[in-house]
């Protein structure tokens with residue numbers, strides 16, 4: 232089985248966001264970068280599929296040199312090959328990412344392509360299905376269960392108040408959600424083994440973008456709320472405020 | 481921006497608030513930009529249901545029967561196919577030169593929007609919480625788990641946008657809509673467009689989902705054990721609210737994952753969010769900070785949740801929740 236997993240490097244979710252001097256991106260000083268947490272579900276699923284069916288796992292990323300860290304993490308979890316489609320800046324958009332990934336994936340011609348359901352920087356939830364559409368392949372995002380039987384797949388996808396059971400055939404694009412599996416912690420052996428795996432660097436197929444960030448703002452602070460300190464004694468007052476001031480109950 | 485196509489999503493042939501919000505937003509953008517706007521729906525909703533869209537300004541509705549679309553698949557037991565619906569919408573939009581397609585940011589909308597963007601050669605901007613119609617159209621959307629907002633422009637002729645549910649107001653502007661049926665054949669959807677299909681929809685019975693609720697009562701580790709979630713359930717019951725949970729209690733197995741609010745759970749923006757025994761970690765805030773009103777109940781006065789709360793009580797959930805439930809019940813009699 233040939234398996235591709237797409238990984239991105241994002242600021243650690245505990246990062247305090249400061250806006251950079253251009254006003255269009257974050258100030259990266261002091262920011263720790265990690266593999267996108269959802270991509271760990273994708274890597275885990277990829278490695279489990281390899282362990283079950285044999286084959287190879289390719290980890291792909293679009294980004295600057297720094298993004299190699301995400302590929303290295305995938306190596307530590309068991310990916311075999313790494314490819315970085317190299318950009319000069321992280322000023323990229325979902326179109327650029329999906330278009331470049333799809334061109335590279337065409338060359339690899341895999342049976343299955345795994346993504347995280349969403350990156351926690353741009354929070355777009357766009358790249359998986361967009362890449363699939365460029366490839367003309369079926370795609371399912373927000374997947375919490377994946378069963379593959381020969382070339383047929385049955386998937387569960389999380390929706391409001393329940394789930395959908397979806398059928399599709401391979402080759403297939405899957406965006407992974409929490410619940411699908413439990414990502415492994417790399418052990419010392421796999422960390423050591425990952426060090427000898429090379430990352431192939433390639434230029435972009437296209438540097439075109441379709442969207443542009445023109446500004447960034449921090450959320451308006453709410454202003455100090457009304458916080459009471461007398462416990463249950465404050466309940467009637469709270470209810471009065473919700474009714475008369477906020478007018479929501 | 482000359483022609484806007486609004487996609488009204490029906491669930492079991494019934495329109496709910498996301499469909500009304502998106503229709504109303506379509507009208508708003510069309511008015512501001514001097515554009516036309518039409519509504520498209522892929523459903524077997526009744527005329528009465530379609531008239532409900534008219535209450536929010538839908539003058540012209542193009543309806544494609546879902547049942548008819550499904551027959552093109554030749555698949556037994558198909559409920560719907562995201563990819564075929566994307567194909568139908570895209571083909572219709574391409575033939576009729578719409579340059580903006582508006583879709584609700586529901587789980588359904590999020591799935592089809594990127595497919596439609598590629599098929600219509602459009603830029604895509606998702607999960608928007610603000611629309612700027614002064615000059616060139618641009619959109620505000622939260623990024624970095626809601627820790628900042630970005631303003632996004634596009635440099636293409638065509639654009640696909642999803643709007644976060646519960647953020648934009650559905651404004652009443654009553655018209656009686658002209659309904660035009662579309663035949664599946666005319667939309668040139670191929671058998672091969674049914675790349676995936678839904679064979680079953682399993683709904684957690686009777687429970688209101690956090691992603692759709694107008695009021696959410698959420699509980700965290702402060703409740704100490706799964707049994708005391710009864711207090712959260714009682715308050716939610718009295719308010720007609722959905723139940724939410726922090727990741728700590730979901731990971732501990734006290735509550736199902738579907739209730740988790742936050743970065744790895746659901747993003748919600750209800751009118752009222754009541755956080756009980758939740759500290760307010762940044763990943764939790766990521767999922768609920770755009771709620772209109774936030775109430776925090778926590779015994780630690782320095783808990784970060786109080787920083788974004790509109791109202792709060794410092795105290796013990798075991799005393800406050802029963803008192804609050806009683807007080808709410810009094811209002812209802």
Ligand SMILES: Cc1cc2nc3c(=O)[nH]c(=O)nc-3n(C[C@H](O)[C@H](O)[C@H](O)COP(=O)(O)OP(=O)(O)OC[C@H]3O[C@@H](n4cnc5c(N)ncnc54)[C@H](O)[C@@H]3O)c2cc1C
Nearest residue numbers: 700701702726727728742743744745757758759763779797
């Ligand atoms: C990558 C990543 C993703 C994450 N995603 C999510 C997510 O989606 N959603 C999420 O919620 N978290 C998420 N987390 C976890 C998050 O960091 C916190 O650990 C979690 O939100 C804490 O849950 P809590 O508030 O219930 O528990 P705690 O932080 O333990 O807080 C319990 C609170 O209850 C209060 N309390 C205790 N007893 C009482 C009492 N008797 N009465 C009143 N108050 C009381 C305490 O003062 C405390 O503030 C994520 C973390 C990571 C690293």
Ligand SMILES: Nc1ncnc2c1ncn2[C@@H]1O[C@H](COP(=O)(O)O)[C@@H](O)[C@H]1O
Nearest residue numbers: 237239293346347349350355356357358
């Ligand atoms: N720069 C990137 N390189 C490789 N994969 C990416 C990149 N950005 C996003 N992805 C993949 O697409 C998923 C969804 O990202 P997004 O559409 O940005 O929310 C992520 O979880 C990754 O699997």
